[in-house]
Amino acid sequence: MADNKIAEKSSSSLIKISLIVNEQPRELVVDATMRLVDILREELQLTGTKISCGIGRCGVCSVMMDGKLVNSCLVRAYQANGKEIITIEGLGENGLHPIQKVFLEEGAFQCGYCTPGMIMAVKAMFDQYTHPTEEQILEGLSGNLCRCTGYGGIIRAVQKLSQS
Template sequence: MSASIKLPSEERMRMSIFVNGKKKELEIHPAARLVDILREQLHLTGTKISCGIGRCGACSVIMNGRLVNACLVRAYQANEKEIVTIEGLAEKGLHPIQQAFLEEGGFQCGYCTPGMIMAVKAILDQYPNPTSQQIVDGLSGNLCRCTGYSGIIRAVQKLAEKETSRLDSKC
């Protein structure tokens, strides 16, 4: 008689995750990476995989209001959390950050762009009118090998100027 033994690699957990405002129920291994859940289970491929060890920022998403590297977040850590991906920003057309990237040349090959845009969103959520240092610090976890960052920084500055103008017009 052979007993059925459950190996650790076969363990599954029931998970609820709120992605771009929609609740998703999954049965998944607790150590599955959030980036793989987004891409393979939920088919949200805007979040990119590059280094896989949290150094490049290509997989950046916002989890409960904080920028995180989705390659470092495990399923059990994302359970019951609110996740915003690049797809969540563009549900009603281009987000102003995406528009600013287009206008200011904030991308070339585009591979890092989703993570960069999520990083910019995190910066602007924290600092509506960021200083140059806050922009540089906020982008420090995201690598781009093509643009030299000038267009990206111009895009953030343009957004900050629009926010300042909007606030000034209310006074």
């Protein structure tokens, strides 16, 4: 009888969601409380979005949702329903995005684990400011942590992009 209650609870929390991910319409049946980062990685095999802290403090899992930067570890399936999501894979679909190019040129990565989230944060910043000031750059990157302390290259890359 306990197994039936577990099965009932499991099936009752499943919902059908519709998303547009990297310009592709997707429909999925998932647990209503499944994290967006897990949907991207496990259901859609978009593993460029990484998982680190899992509590919204590091920015590693950053993606764009309806044009705004979000920590995908904090967004639940029911919250993502009907939204447009852009991941790191979506930026580079037609070759490297200019942000990705400048990160490579300036060596704006060390281990690379934070890089997808950093690039998404830079994308959000440039969507807001075409030529961000030093203060706007620091604020724009403030939600993203680099455990390797590779901030010098990251800031150089953003400044170079800002000058072009």
